[in-house]
Amino acid sequence: MLVWERPEPPDRPVPAPLSRERIVHAAIRLADADGLDAVSLRKVAAALDVGPMRLYGYIATKEELLDLMVDAVYAEIRPTGDGWREVLRSLAEATRKAAHQHEWLADLLGGRPQLGPNTLASGESVAAGMGGVDLGTAVPAIAAVNAYVIGAVRREITERRAERASGMNREQWQNAFGPYLLRIFATGQFPALSTLVHDGPHLDADDTFRAGLDFLLDGIGARISR
Amino acid sequence: MLVWERPEPPDRPVPAPLSRERIVHAAIRLADADGLDAVSLRKVAAALDVGPMRLYGYIATKEELLDLMVDAVYAEIRPTGDGWREVLRSLAEATRKAAHQHEWLADLLGGRPQLGPNTLASGESVAAGMGGVDLGTAVPAIAAVNAYVIGAVRREITERRAERASGMNREQWQNAFGPYLLRIFATGQFPALSTLVHDGPHLDADDTFRAGLDFLLDGIGARISR
């Protein structure tokens, strides 16, 4: 058998070897582009030019893949700052920023126990930054900030999607849901809510997030200095 | 034709006519029993002794069914109390209680815009109870409490499921994940986190939820009385 009968095909370069990292990265790219629903094992495998079953040599289940995706994003979430307040604020802002870059994170945050290396490293940064605060306060404070961030980011991304789905900007959104809400409010069933929506401030997403976070940090601060 | 020729068949009573309410109720029962994954249009239809396509005469899509389920649960969430603090606390506790009775609520909360009648009625109760608080504070305060509740409930239910999945009680959970965490902590990569887990308080779910909620309400109170 002659050597040149099996030349290295130049237009089909030898693929990089499969790995957890390549799989997770491909899944993240799919999710970033088309949302979490676009992440199926078949599509991830296809993006890697591989049969679907091949992935099971690297991950046990789809849930594990989702967990790995979350942990991969946590690589970008490294709270820093001087003092507990800056650290907790940094944690919140970094998580929110990550969710802006990867909207699907909002669907996954808080939905599974996260014990991956990057998540733990993020936790380590927070724990280290709480130096001086007594543990009896630090533990519930961290838990509270985490809970707030999960919920706030979830609501924010949900609202963003709703706006995007029905037209583009907030004005069009009001045109879409406005009639329905106007009709509801016109019935007079919800007078206080109507007043609140009508006369209340129309904060943007940034201000809303920070206002809530400030409430929480103020409350924590009051406990610490007590 | 004689009257008794068509008696009411006693063992096959005429089925109640189909309705949104009956569909939603059946779906909630399925979700309560076996989780959200057990809610498929086919199973809901089967529970109602009906073909799957029949449901599309009452709901447009599965997402709409999920929205209706959430709104139905909001019928139980009617915050009451004297003064903004009691009202917000009542909102939080009632939502948490509902999630305890319907764990799937934790998966849905905050994941879709909720404009159903019961959700709006709940919002009305909150808005009405905030009387006296200036709107510039009330709006972000309500948003913050909602965000906190969504995240806190999500984390709590997630943890409860993890415990239930790996044995039964907290001790068994520690035996399941303990070795992994011990090995991680033994590497010394996460000293601060390790200290926090080791020497920190081990609050139960009730205390954790209330501690975070108190932080938030304290912070809101500081703003109101300023």
Added chain:
DNA sequence: TATCAGTCGATACACCGTATCACCCGTGGC
């Protein structure tokens, strides 16, 4: 060179949400 072990992926299964459309039944018109 022959055998074997192990990896890989094609195929299969059960299930999903939902589009389509033939059928059947009840009703109105003749």
Added chain:
DNA sequence: GCCACGGGTGATACGGTGTATCGACTGATA
């Protein structure tokens, strides 16, 4: 009283999902 029609119903179908199974091929070893 009979028939044609129209609309609601639900069987069937389609394209997708996660994953179990298992035959075939590959590479290494005796």
